[in-house]
Amino acid sequence: MFDSPLSASAYDVLGVAPDVDDESLRKAYRLRLRQTHPDTGGDAALFVQVQRAWELVGDPDDRARYDRGHGFGEETVSYEPDAGAPQWRPPGRTADTRPRARSFGQPGGWRRERYLQLMREWVGRGTTLDDPYDPALVRTAPREIRRLLADALAEEATARAVGDLGMGYTVWHDVAVDPRDPDAKLDHIVLGPSGLYAVLSEDFGAPVRTRRGELIGDAVVGSPIADLVARARAISRAARVKFSGVIAVLPDDDVALPIEELGRVRGLPVAVTGRSTLPAVLRRGITGSRDIGGNELFDVRTRLQQTVRFA
Incomplete structure (x- = not known):
């Protein structure tokens, strides 16, 4: 959810533009909660998505991290077409000395x-x-x-x-x-x-x-x-x-x-x-x-x- 290039972003779920100010973002979140709440006839799955979206962008620090990439560019593995068939290791694991596949x-x-x-x-x-x-x-x-x-x-x-x-x-x-x-x-x-x-x-x-x-x-x-x-x-x-x-x-x-x-x-x-x-x-x-x-x-x-x- 939210971490796929094909899925809706947190801003899409909340119904706002990515550059919206914090107060408007908060108002949009409260509106979407009311619209999707199961007790008022809303969709339970969408209600969960709205809450998850707010967890990602509701706090200014969390929002800044989300805006920097939220997964698309993190831990990108290098790719060299002429490198043959090198032994691959996941990035960020150099300190892990456990035997691996x-x-x-x-x-x-x-x-x-x-x-x-x-x-x-x-x-x-x-x-x-x-x-x-x-x-x-x-x-x-x-x-x-x-x-x-x-x-x-x-x-x-x-x-x-x-x-x-x-x-x-x-x-x-x-x-x-x-x-x-x-x-x-x-x-x-x-x-x-x-x-x-x-x-x-x-x-x-x-x-x-x-x-x-x-x-x-x-x-x-x-x-x-x-x-x-x-x-x-x-x-x-x-x-x-x-x-x-x-x-x-x-x-x-x-x-x-x-x-x-x-x-x-x-x-x-x-x-x-x-x-x-x-x-x-x-x-x-x-x-x-x-x-x-x-x-x-x-x-x-x-x-x-x-x-x-x-x-």
Whole structure:
């Protein structure tokens, strides 16, 4: 809520302009509370959003922090297209000496690079772009540009979560499936004792539901689960490995259940999970998935290392 480039801002929820003075902001908050209160016929979900918006901008110091970025530009990972496949580490974690998952590739790298390219084109040649992550600028960009940034942020957040799984896991990010189509990629491949999983990181900027093994919702375009399964099968054939299942990860606020297992799609078990519950799912596996251990774990990792190319 509020931290996605695709979602409404705190100011949108309160019905004011971002540069409104503090007194007008306070009046707008009280009005929106009355309008959305469930006891007066308002929407309970909107009532909660109004309260959350006020928590973010009601205090001058909090409002200043929110205006500086509220998530869009924080902890931005560096991206160097010619850097090969470096070992990735989340920013701000240099003091953490705990063993972490082995991680390769650049999470969100392709989409963040594409976002910067399209943002510069949209702003226009000759225009100085001091901060491409400025919230006021991001909110006014076309949805297809904001979607790129939202997905990049989602992939980076998932990378931080799976990095904490520990040294028994290996993760590949931004894995190319078809060299002719840069957008045809797997966001993450995770290998550990519970199995080998293809993971999709998504942020549609709105709640989603599931029906017949697929994600649906006003903001959902195409068939994300079907595409994920098809790409996992392509990597499976190329590397001669078997995936244990596929997992779609979304922001916690956008899923109805923390974990929802959808059964099998084209032979692969499928689960949809909120981001905070992803590590638990990867540690225990999903129903119908196959554990991998011993020499097989080493063999699968070797095959993937020899096959994986990055977007």
